[in-house]
Amino acid sequence: MSQQQLGRIQWGDLTFGPGTPYTVTTIEGIDDLPEIRADDVNRPDQHGDYTGPDYTGPRTVQLGLGLRGESPDDLRALALALRDATQPQRQPAPLQLLDQGTLVYGKVRRRSLPYDAEYLWRLGTAALEIYCADPYLYGLDEKSASTAAFSPAAGRAYPWVHPRTYGSAGTSGRITAVNGGASPAYPVLRLDGPVANPSIEQVTTGAVLTLDATIQAGETLLIDTRTRAVLLGGSAPRRGWVRAGSTWPVLMPGSNEIAYRGTALPGAPGQSSLLTVTWRDTSL
Template sequence: MSTQTATPLYRLGTWEGNVTDAWGVDWIVEAEDGWSSSPPVRALTEPRNSTDGAWGGPGLYGPRVVTLSGRAVAPDRLTMLAAKDRIKAAVNPRTLVQLVVAEDHLTRVANVRMSDQVALTDEGSFAFRWALTVVAADPRRYAATPMSGTTTLPASLTAGRTYSRTYSVTYGAGAGGSTGSVYIQQDGDYDQTPAVIVITGPVINPQVEHVASGRELAFDLTLAYDETLTIDLKTQVALLNGAANQAYRITATSAWWMLAPGSNEIAFRGTPGTPPPDITPTPIPQMTVTASSAWS
């Protein structure tokens, strides 16, 4: 059992920084680069011919590279040698490992891989300096605990809720267009935060809309009573029963979207399907949205 000795607390797989570990080794993090700062930016610019400046457009974030370095002090030489093996085993270039950074105000995570050697330099018989570098292909720093919300698609006629915007679709007008909503609070500052949406049948032509942006994903398919459609907004994949990708079945007017900072309303629409007659109680189509707040 380790004991935290300073903040932040860093956890990379089985290794922890700013702790005295179960073997009595003090892991001291002296420098961090790449975690607290924003990710690198890929600016979209093209030089203009015969005039000053450049043509420009919205840029993109690149992968996040994080370097941690410091000292390890062990009670004896054999413990020090074993500590070297443990930090090298904590990360490798082929396997994703979760990097957890617990600060005084927030605990955030990222999935990383080793991107450079773990550098070790002896300092006497019982201590050594260490440095490790990892890369997160997804540059977002996510909240450690995801949030989730569920709504149903009523099979009976309902009054629905009133919206302040005008849409070409009638909300809550009955079985042909009944709707429920899930509200996700994105507390971070990242302007494009993904979510995973799971729709459970029976439902015909399911649709999910990010109400604030007006963008929706509508699928030309029917989910039976025991079928699910899992929509990953980050990878833009929609798996039927966890296997076959149904992204090609989105309609021509559909558009992929992400969550924005603040409150996000995700509306669920479609036509309730017909369940098997021997299923009781009558199953109701359902949508579950799971997401984590994200920071740059």
């Protein structure tokens, strides 16, 4: 997509681009490949290197803006609003390219709001540098699909959670998750009990994650495959439940088949555990 068609950009409560008083004049670092962190070693007594896998460093996004006010006071208000929205941050925040369907997570590391008395009647400029420790480009839409654990017992009804986009319900403990990006996506897995010794298999790659644990009815377990956090009730760490030898599942570009299995708990007939897989299309 050309820069001229980049469209609107959202940062916090501010929107830049067509139809706003903030014109996007330049943007760099979105489609660029971040610096490669290579693992190459010289071949002794030979030409060339032994080369290992390439990983990228962080992404830096440079954003140039034009400010257009209705009066000098209005221009000052635009500058102050931009200043207030670009304060130092504790955690990364989403920079959303609304018309491109892409977002990155970053922190503002530099901000320039120059003063030029010759032009500061209605027009001004600004420049932002956004540091993205996570270099991935994510789809705006969060995708999700659910299935009950494979079991001969009848399923259990669960309410949908909006505004996520849900795929088709699983069949016999299986779902298909489509990563529309060009890089592996790290899903978040949610398990709703009751279930014992749940197992999630990425059938497409053969990765299997098994937990030596019992999740009671009404309990939930969140598994973040990127950070490898395992949280009971979304807050209590349970990393020790992961069985030795397990492989953390990721979603490769294209279609991925996920299988979910578990053992029903005594006294919970007809109640099957639910696996919900949530992800975004991912590229670099």
